Amino acid sequence: MSLSPITIAPVFSWWLISLLFGMGLGSAMYVYWLIRGRLGRKKALAISFFRLLSIFLLISLALNPSLDVQKELKTSPILRILVDTSQSMGLPGQAGQGSRLDEARRLLLAGSKPLLKSFAERLEVRLYAFGESLGDISPEKLSSLQAAGGKGDLSEALAKLTGKNSLVVLISDGKVKWDGNSSTGLPIITIPVGDEERYKDILIKSVKAPAMAFRGREVTIDVTVKGYGYAGQTLPVVLKEGERLLTVRSVRLEGSPGEGTISLSFTPEEVGQYKLSVSIPLQFGESLASNNTVNLSLKVVRDKIRILMVSGTPSMNYRFMRMAFKNDPSIDLLSFVILRTPSNILNVPLQEQSLIPLPVETLFNKELKNFDLVVFDNFLHRLYFRPDYLESIREFVREGGGLATIGGPNFLGEGGYVGTAIEEILPVRWAGKDGYRQVSSLPVRLSRAGIAHPITRLSPDESDNFRLWREMPPLEGFNLLELKRTGTVLLEGSDGTSRPILTVGTYGKGRVLVLATDDSWKWNMGMVAKRKGNWAYLRFMEKVVRWLTRDPSLESVQIILPETAGAAGQETEFRIRVKESSSSKSRGAVSLSVLSPDGGKIGSRLKPTGQPGDYLGAFLPEKGGIYKVKVETGSRSFEESIPIVGSGEDLDGAPELEQLRKISSATGGKLLAGSDDLLTEISALAEKGQGRFLEERRLALWDNPYVLTLIVALLSAEWFFRRRWGLI
């Protein structure tokens, strides 16, 4: 309870105090009643009044009354000087005399009576280095400060200084982060350094490129160029892949500052990771060279898997494989079937036949590189091929292409492949004469490697998969083959001989598969006969194609990059998905390493997300460039490149006076020039900013001697009158 300026805080409860007041009043009335007869009404009233007053005064002390006293006080603010130490402060300052940081130093330390010393005589001064973080420094350290790192965050810095009566002075080129929030209430005096008028630079302001492109389709990269001090000039913009020039276009800058946007286009011919750079040659007088080049990484993938298939004869195998390939919208199939051989008779004129020549020269010497996979289906090559075509295929595989060879009576030995370039790259060899056998039944089973291999893993559950392959109808025709050391058998005959039926291998950068039967179509119809549909056959064929063409969806490790390029100084995160087989020995052994653009290993972290086989990787890039992420699982490793753009400071080094003006205006501060009388101006602002506050004091009334004296006086007065009027 407050009866301003007196505050009451009872020491007893209100009812007890009221009772005491009542009893006091009662006793006074009783005294009056006792003495009224002897002294008369007036004198009895006077004595009772003194008694009542003293009792009330005594009882009112139980209310614990206190007196609130306020007093206004004034304090001078602390002068907090923030010196910008970000990278751009290393650029030339006014009139080219040293850097912008040197200019800031001169402002504070130069002259017979340095400004910093003068401030210190009048005010309490604190000095801070303001870069990516805020740190207080001693005046002696000012001369050894270095310009480095990204833009400082002013809002973050002010939050650290808030709550104190301060006047903030920011000496900067304006390249600071500021969210426009002035809620801290700290006025900021900004003092610009650097020469906005005479600043000269060309920079690549932005590069808009897709993260992924398709082979054979034109890619367009939009580049915005900004220039200071180069009005009216036309500049070349160069797009390169490594050292290879892709395209050059010119851009004209109309003003200063002036901007121009152009589109650079090129058509990637091969799949893979392209390390691209967009650059402008260094111009005379430029302040900053590093912002003339932007590196980027472009992942080129195939839009469709292109398959070239040659079948030695019209067959059910051809038709069902064709059906499977055509069923997959991501496959572009070009197939040729040998409908007649030179030994067949030609009994009608050419115009009555639909047969076309097999364009071997075009396909196997010129266009082969445009395919991802070549399929030879029971194909007797001798009648159509020169040896150099087979050598082209070997080179095609060595360079990363896929080759599938499907068995039958015209395969390997019978097909004339022994001793050719094709035999060299296959993971199997001809077992000898009569290589093609027909039997009444040859069931197949998964080999040890086939249990976990993506081609034969048709069902995610291992036991389901095993059962599925056991249910597949047996083969009636197969090629007798021997395994080479380079091969891995996925399916084998379960007749006790473990004959290789499906074998895979690698050659150079490419992959090779041998299906030693022309009966695989029966896996389609056999399962249909068992009312199980044809999904298993279609999935098998799909996986054959995807494995041979190194489709990322079948890789045991996928590195999923962020959609947008990371920035220097900011943590870059990416996901890693590891397909773990229940039988994999390397389960759980996942490690991550990150290499910087210089090739040095940098710190990174890897943590599981909680989902099986799902990890989150992260690293902190210090500068722009292409970083290499390497994930290792057991004996295998996978790599991806991540482009990182340089910090914003790299891009545009022009002083930003307008930013400083905005900061001072929004915070109630002032923009001052280095040439102003800074001591007077800032001292005046400091005086205005003197902190005013009310000092509040509470004085307890009960321990006041005047109250005690008053009580004693009242009781004495009562005693005096009692004695005078003869009561004592």
Add this chain to the structure above:
Amino acid sequence: MISRRHFLSLSLGLTAGALFSGLKFSYGGPLPQFFFAQIRYRGGDWDPNPQFVETIAEELELRTSINIHKDRRILNVSDPDLFFCPFVYLAGKYEFEPFSPQEREILRRFLGFGGFLFAEDTMGAKGFGFDRAFSREIREIFPHHELKRLPPDHSVYRSFYLLDSIGGRQKVNPYLEGITIDNWTPVIYSRNDLSGAWARDRFGKWVNECLPGGELQRALAFKTGINIIVYSLTSDYKKDLVHHPFIKRRQNL
């Protein structure tokens, strides 16, 4: 009297039989890559031209790269081997007994997942006899598809020969009919009695005269048969873009 071709086939068959004890074709051996499988049904006449296989097989071997087994396999619809037959043949003159629901379901599954059926009405009487029974069965098996005339640009008319008409023992229709599902025609139907034109007796004489076109009509029947067989093994291969300029040029010659 046994022909030289017959003798050689028999000798090779016996040799192979000695080498591969499991050989069972026609007698329970492995199924070759291509052969005729003919359906035996109840009622009617399931085998109107029993001597057609050898001649068309010989022509196929002479003219194409297809390896064909010259014996035909005769089976019922419910035979489990049906699903491993590349070319199922159904022919007749007269009305036959309806297939059981189970047989219809087997045919629906077989034809719906990649099987192929060539059917022909050897009498050629629209709405009567075999035609009536076959149309009834097709309606039951494919209630949502209709037996339709195959358009002139269908792959079956260009799978080997470029055809603008079809042959046969008789000339009821100059075209083939069929059931087409997506881009594949699993059922092709003729009313011209192609097998009647192919049939030759053991002395090498044609069993039937081709009317009204004579030997030209017969030659066209062989071309039609070869095209149907090649189509059954290559599907719409001839619709691939790479063939277009060649076919167009030849059609314009």
